[in-house]
Amino acid sequence: MLLSIIGTGRLLSNPIASELLPAFHARLSRDLTNIGLGHPIVFDLEIVDTTHSYEPADGIFTVPVTGIYVFNWNLMTRETSGMDTTLTSSQGPLGYGFVSNADVWDNGGNLVMAKLTKGAHVWLIKAATYGSFLHERFSTFSGYLLTETD
Numbered sequence: 826m827l828l829s830i831i832g833t834g835r836l837l838s839n840p841i842a843s844e845l846l847p848a849f850h851a852r853l854s855r856d857l858t859n860i861g862l863g864h865p866i867v868f869d870l871e872i873v874d875t876t877h878s879y880e881p882a883d884g885i886f887t888v889p890v891t892g893i894y895v896f897n898w899n900l901m902t903r904e905t906s907g908m909d910t911t912l913t914s915s916q917g918p919l920g921y922g923f924v925s926n927a928d929v930w931d932n933g934g935n936l937v938m939a940k941l942t943k944g945a946h947v948w949l950i951k952a953a954t955y956g957s958f959l960h961e962r963f964s965t966f967s968g969y970l971l972t973e974t975d
């Protein structure tokens with residue numbers, strides 16, 4: 826409906842107006858420890874997944890339609906245990922996030938936009954050796970389609 830209102834000058838090759846727009850949101854069901862360098866951070870508690878494109882078993886989002894996507898992640902770490910992360914995709918790295926190793930519980934992450942092709946995979950990895958703890962309730966990973974592109 827939204828697209829039929831605003832899309833007067835353009836025909837979409839793959840109209841999704843009658844379906845839900847791709848969007849997912851997940852968090853951790855329990856604290857994560859012993860996360861391996863380069864390994865995916867698996868947000869295993871799926872809250873929203875409109876197009877069945879996010880897999881809570883492995884933390885991978887599969888792009889359902891080519892377009893510009895927005896991703897956000899927030900990580901909560903404990904004192905002296907920060908976290909360096911990279912939002913990774915089968916099209917290359919998309920963005921970077923950091924939480925400091927300060928002597929406090931801290932939050933960090935990032936928001937990125939990226940043009941992705943249908944079928945591409947997106948996931949978050951731990952990108953440096955330090956960091957061994959993520960708090961379950963405050964650590965989240967989300968993404969949604971902003972607009973379709975050719």
Ligand SMILES: [Ca+2]
Binds near residue numbers: 878879881
């Ligand atoms: Ca899912």
